[in-house]
Amino acid sequence: MKTKHWYDYLWLWCIAYFVLGFFNILFAWLGMIDFMVPLLFAIIGGNKAFCNRYCGRSQLLTKIGIDCKCSRNVPTPRFMSSKWFRYGFLAFFMTMFGSMLLQTYKVFSGAKTLSESVKLLWTFKVPWDWAYQAGSTADWVAQFAFGFYSVMLTSAIIGMIMMFLFKPRSWCAFCPMGSMTQIICKLKQHEPIL
Amino acid sequence: MKRLAFVDKNRCVSCGACMKVCPMGAISVWRGCYSVVDEQKCVGCGKCANICPAGCIEVKAREVIA
Numbered sequence: 590m591k592t593k594h595w596y597d598y599l600w601l602w603c604i605a606y607f608v609l610g611f612f613n614i615l616f617a618w619l620g621m622i623d624f625m626v627p628l629l630f631a632i633i634g635g636n637k638a639f640c641n642r643y644c645g646r647s648q649l650l651t652k653i654g655i656d657c658k659c660s661r662n663v664p665t666p667r668f669m670s671s672k673w674f675r676y677g678f679l680a681f682f683m684t685m686f687g688s689m690l691l692q693t694y695k696v697f698s699g700a701k702t703l704s705e706s707v708k709l710l711w712t713f714k715v716p717w718d719w720a721y722q723a724g725s726t727a728d729w730v731a732q733f734a735f736g737f738y739s740v741m742l743t744s745a746i747i748g749m750i751m752m753f754l755f756k757p758r759s760w761c762a763f764c765p766m767g768s769m770t771q772i773i774c775k776l777k778q779h780e781p782i783l
Numbered sequence: 784m785k786r787l788a789f790v791d792k793n794r795c796v797s798c799g800a801c802m803k804v805c806p807m808g809a810i811s812v813w814r815g816c817y818s819v820v821d822e823q824k825c826v827g828c829g830k831c832a833n834i835c836p837a838g839c840i841e842v843k844a845r846e847v848i849a
Contacts, residue, residue: 771815
């Protein structure tokens with residue numbers, strides 16, 4: 590039996606994030622931690638310590654997939670871990686992230702009004718108005734929270750589907766954060782990225 | 784027959800799933816780039832190959848050194 594470390598419980602953080610955002614969307618801003626920390630590890634430390642140790646999402650997927658036996662545990666389709674698919678998905682994800690930032694800017698500049706909804710899988714608009722009291726903060730702050738929560742929930746849903754269908758951590762094969770940090774690490778070590 | 788895990792470095796996504804399941808502490812992620820196997824420690828159990836989301840680990844027979 591391996592000794593448990595404090596970071597082996599970060600799957601609780603993953604659950605807490607979604608619960609908090611369900612009740613108050615402004616908590617979605619905390620997701621910036623999951624966005625910045627992996628990049629800082631990669632840029633400063635030249636490692637993927639976040640993926641390797643601290644990623645609560647991968648821990649949760651492993652828990653549900655292995656401990657709760659919810660994963661079929663069959664090999665991930667090979668194309669999903671190919672470079673073109675991984676980098677392609679990273680590009681798509683960043684484009685969608687950019688579009689989310691643009692929406693935030695539009696609300697900031699007054700060109701658009703705040704939309705109290707969460708967009709799932711970049712397509713389905715789900716009302717989420719109970720999680721925000723209008724006027725409690727600047728509209729763009731709330732718009733970013735709704736947008737960021739959408740990004741987090743969408744990727745969690747894809748991760749769950751992948752976990753059910755294939756290996757518990759199949760999402761990791763093309764997780765945009767994983768791809769991005771690996772590219773940074775490889776560039777630092779002068780390893781080929783293609 | 785003695786066995787050993789082999790990593791396809793080019794396909795590895797360096798997620799570290801293998802490192803977490805290895806009972807011998809024989810596999811680690813090298814500077815965020817790919818996993819490397821410590822041949823001295825690996826017993827060829829195949830747990831890493833089973834968990835790998837990229838399917839880039841294969842357990843093969845060790846080369847016999849005469």
